[in-house]
Amino acid sequence: MADLLPGEIDEHGRTEKLVEELQARAGITRVHVRRDQSIPELCVHYEPGQIGLEEAVGLAKLTSSQVASRYQAKSWFVRGMDSSTCAAVVEHILTRSKGVIQANVSYAAERVVIEYDTKATNLKQLEARVRSSGYELEEPQKGHACSCHAHGSGLAPLLEMPLCFAAGALLAVGCLLSYLHVGGVYGPQACFLLSMFCGGFFAVRGAWNSATQGRADIEALMILAAVGAGLLGKLFEGGFLLFLFSLAHALEHRAMEKARKSIESLTKLRPENALRKRGDKLETVPINQLMRGDRVLIRPGDRVPVDGVVRDGVSTLDQAAVTGESVPVTRSPGESVFAGTVNVDGTLEVEVTRLSGESVLARVVDMVAEAEARKGPSQLFARRVEQRFVPIALAGAPTLTLVLWLGFHVPVADAVLRGISVLVAASPCALAIATPAAVLSAVARAAKSGVLVKGGSYLESLGNLNAIAFDKTGTLTEGKPKVVVVQAGEGVSEQDLLSTAAALENQSSHPLAKAIVEEAASRNYLVPLASQTRALLGKGLSGQLAGESVQVGSLSMFEGQNIPSWVHDGVIKLQESGRTAVVVERAGKYLGILGLADVARKDAVRTIKRLRSLGVKKTVMLSGDNLVTAKAVAGEVGVDEVRAPLMPEDKVHAVRELAKQNTVAMIGDGVNDAPALASASIGVAMGGAGSDVALETADVVLMGDNLEALPFAVELARHSVRVIKQNLFIAIGVSAMLVTASCFGWVKISEAVVLHEGSTLVVVGNGLRLLWFKGSRQAVA
Numbered sequence: 001m002a003d004l005l006p007g008e009i010d011e012h013g014r015t016e017k018l019v020e021e022l023q024a025r026a027g028i029t030r031v032h033v034r035r036d037q038s039i040p041e042l043c044v045h046y047e048p049g050q051i052g053l054e055e056a057v058g059l060a061k062l063t064s065s066q067v068a069s070r071y072q073a074k075s076w077f078v079r080g081m082d083s084s085t086c087a088a089v090v091e092h093i094l095t096r097s098k099g100v101i102q103a104n105v106s107y108a109a110e111r112v113v114i115e116y117d118t119k120a121t122n123l124k125q126l127e128a129r130v131r132s133s134g135y136e137l138e139e140p141q142k143g144h145a146c147s148c149h150a151h152g153s154g155l156a157p158l159l160e161m162p163l164c165f166a167a168g169a170l171l172a173v174g175c176l177l178s179y180l181h182v183g184g185v186y187g188p189q190a191c192f193l194l195s196m197f198c199g200g201f202f203a204v205r206g207a208w209n210s211a212t213q214g215r216a217d218i219e220a221l222m223i224l225a226a227v228g229a230g231l232l233g234k235l236f237e238g239g240f241l242l243f244l245f246s247l248a249h250a251l252e253h254r255a256m257e258k259a260r261k262s263i264e265s266l267t268k269l270r271p272e273n274a275l276r277k278r279g280d281k282l283e284t285v286p287i288n289q290l291m292r293g294d295r296v297l298i299r300p301g302d303r304v305p306v307d308g309v310v311r312d313g314v315s316t317l318d319q320a321a322v323t324g325e326s327v328p329v330t331r332s333p334g335e336s337v338f339a340g341t342v343n344v345d346g347t348l349e350v351e352v353t354r355l356s357g358e359s360v361l362a363r364v365v366d367m368v369a370e371a372e373a374r375k376g377p378s379q380l381f382a383r384r385v386e387q388r389f390v391p392i393a394l395a396g397a398p399t400l401t402l403v404l405w406l407g408f409h410v411p412v413a414d415a416v417l418r419g420i421s422v423l424v425a426a427s428p429c430a431l432a433i434a435t436p437a438a439v440l441s442a443v444a445r446a447a448k449s450g451v452l453v454k455g456g457s458y459l460e461s462l463g464n465l466n467a468i469a470f471d472k473t474g475t476l477t478e479g480k481p482k483v484v485v486v487q488a489g490e491g492v493s494e495q496d497l498l499s500t501a502a503a504l505e506n507q508s509s510h511p512l513a514k515a516i517v518e519e520a521a522s523r524n525y526l527v528p529l530a531s532q533t534r535a536l537l538g539k540g541l542s543g544q545l546a547g548e549s550v551q552v553g554s555l556s557m558f559e560g561q562n563i564p565s566w567v568h569d570g571v572i573k574l575q576e577s578g579r580t581a582v583v584v585e586r587a588g589k590y591l592g593i594l595g596l597a598d599v600a601r602k603d604a605v606r607t608i609k610r611l612r613s614l615g616v617k618k619t620v621m622l623s624g625d626n627l628v629t630a631k632a633v634a635g636e637v638g639v640d641e642v643r644a645p646l647m648p649e650d651k652v653h654a655v656r657e658l659a660k661q662n663t664v665a666m667i668g669d670g671v672n673d674a675p676a677l678a679s680a681s682i683g684v685a686m687g688g689a690g691s692d693v694a695l696e697t698a699d700v701v702l703m704g705d706n707l708e709a710l711p712f713a714v715e716l717a718r719h720s721v722r723v724i725k726q727n728l729f730i731a732i733g734v735s736a737m738l739v740t741a742s743c744f745g746w747v748k749i750s751e752a753v754v755l756h757e758g759s760t761l762v763v764v765g766n767g768l769r770l771l772w773f774k775g776s777r778q779a780v781a
Contacts, residue, residue, distance in 0.1 A: 013102030027051030199242030315346030376456030393426030425738030434727035437767030471668035485595025578632030
């Protein structure tokens with residue numbers, strides 16, 4: 001599915017349209033999505049007499065392209081939501097709108113992500129439909145996680161807490177008047193009525209909005225319960241119910257705002273202004289006025305305002321905020337810099353390559369904000385349960401009242417009060433916020449550590465994985481060869497050997513040549529100047545040095561010559577250990593052998609060990625290199641299994657084979673191994689800050705070149721899954737317990753309200769704990 005409709009994570013929306021379109025084609029008998037493996041696959045059944053295999057495959061690809069072109073995705077901020085019920089209302093409105101095939105609204109992120117038919121509707125019609133129901137869709141300002149950043153978000157943030165405090169104060173005053181026998185009967189009752197008005201202000205508005213869309217929701221249950229208590233003369237209980245309900249919602253709103261602000265704080269890493277250089281003049285301008293090709297001056301201590309390329313100067317940059325790397329990196333002319341990083345010690349002149357809204361930092365903020373709207377399995381489960389709870393409660397409460405009154409001869413007032421308690425107990429407030437609170441907090445925490453998780457579905461997959469496939473080059477290894485063995489002949493020093501080899505290799509751009517030159521330079525060896533250098537294709541280099549002939553290359557370069565046994569044996573030994581051997585000969589004398597290899601990353605061994613301790617049972621290395629070299633690297637870093645040599649399509653087959661029995665993650669650079677990443681249960685790209693492809697194709701992106709961010713991400717995801725399960729258990733468990741207790745009259749309304757709203761605050765607080773998650777390693781923070 002990832003190959004046909006990139007970005008699709010479920011069987012709804014565009015996937016449904018693809019299935020419908022394909023099934024309507026001649027020769028296609030049935031189309032469905034298979035999930036018997038850990039990755040979704042499109043299964044197409046066809047009639048061989050009418051259509052061939054290649055034609056069926058081509059038809060699937062063509063149809064998927066047409067579907068992707070016609071059915072587009074769009075994201076907005078949603079203004080005016082003050083509870084998760086509001087999100088459900090907006091989602092209901094959009095889902096029932098003509099041309100909308102899927103809508104996901106997140107109260108936690110204040111975002112909506114829709115898929116719509118461009119031939120059946122347009123964005124202005126959808127905006128008008130939502131506006132008519134009292135909500136606003138706002139075009140996202142690139143790089144901002146909160147709609148309130150620019151325009152505010154309705155009355156709720158301003159009045160919610162004051163009205164809640166007013167409701168509590170009026171309750172207290174009413175109780176005091178009743179205790180002191182002041183104001184007669186009507187004084188305390190008036191206070192309780194006013195308390196109900198203040199506490200139920202936003203709940204009534206939400207219930208009305210839902211009712212106009214033909215929905216009954218949590219607010220409706222609470223209003224009915226409060227009104228029922230009031231009609232029975234229990235005004236204090238009704239006021240107390242709405243006070244605690246409004247208090248829980250206000251605190252929930254503040255908690256979600258804290259999580260959103262945690263994401264929004266990433267944008268504050270980017271300065272509002274930049275020092276633009278034009279000729280000899282410097283001017284301070286807002287970053288949104290910078291254009292591609294402009295030059296900006298970044299002084300020591302300044303934050304980089306936009307993504308760009310260094311054109312002048314050398315300095316050290318602290319990239320921890322964007323990539324999670326704890327060690328500052330040096331940047332010189334020709335190298336890229338990212339918005340939000342800190343220039344430590346030198347002055348840089350940088351050419352702007354991306355506008356402010358296109359920077360890596362801005363795109364990360366946008367992706368993180370949209371991620372929570374893409375619901376995972378737990379959130380979809382909670383939504384299904386929530387949708388069934390409300391109608392069951394609405395039908396069950398009056399039924400219970402009648403059964404108790406008529407069947408068990410319970411006094412009518414007591415029977416009604418028990419029914420009201422059931423309404424309160426069955427209201428799924430905690431369930432509605434249980435998963436979003438945890439997902440938003442986890443995604444925000446990951447982003448602060450340079451790990452981009454694109455949705456709750458991917459977070460849960462990462463938390464449940466038990467196998468990881470690694471690309472070798474650049475992931476488990478440094479990605480470039482280094483000299484690891486210097487074997488000098490008898491009477492020859494290592495300096496003579498390396499200096500002679502570097503003299504010729506200095507005039508070549510081959511990666512092996514660069515590695516030899518860098519090794520000589522790292523040892524501060526003087527490299528003489530060679531002349532008449534000539535490359536022998538696939539073999540090596542020959543030239544002159546101080547009037548003597550020099551040859552540097554593979555053993556095949558010396559065929560037909562009398563090669564000493566120690567040279568021949570040394571080359572074979574190096575090759576058997578997975579290293580590339582370079583032989584150096586000068587004036588007929590063999591000076592020695594250099595062994596080169598793409599060495600394992602320093603953090604690879606620690607990463608593999610850490611993943612095992614987290615419960616990853618199988619690690620596999622996939623490599624396009626020869627099997628001997630691949631096994632040498634695998635043995636060094638400690639992976640369980642090696643598969644090599646593999647072409648890109650072979651890596652896809654290997655990942656799919658692993659996925660048959662495991663929840664498997666594939667980690668690579670997200671560029672040449674993008675097909676393998678798409679074939680895994682979850683694709684993880686490394687070094688995403690410098691790769692547009694990685695940001696777009698992978699499900700999880702490690703922004704820096706730090707492999708140890710992977711176990712941190714896995715540990716955070718595992719912890720998040722545990723928190724989500726805890727929240728679901730608390731939400732469902734408390735509701736089930738209260739419903740049972742209410743049926744038997746074991747709890748009063750006031751007690752049911754306290755326990756019910758208390759469970760909501762508990763799950764929100766439990767989810768927010770993830771914002772301060774540190775993990776067992778402090779290297780990534």
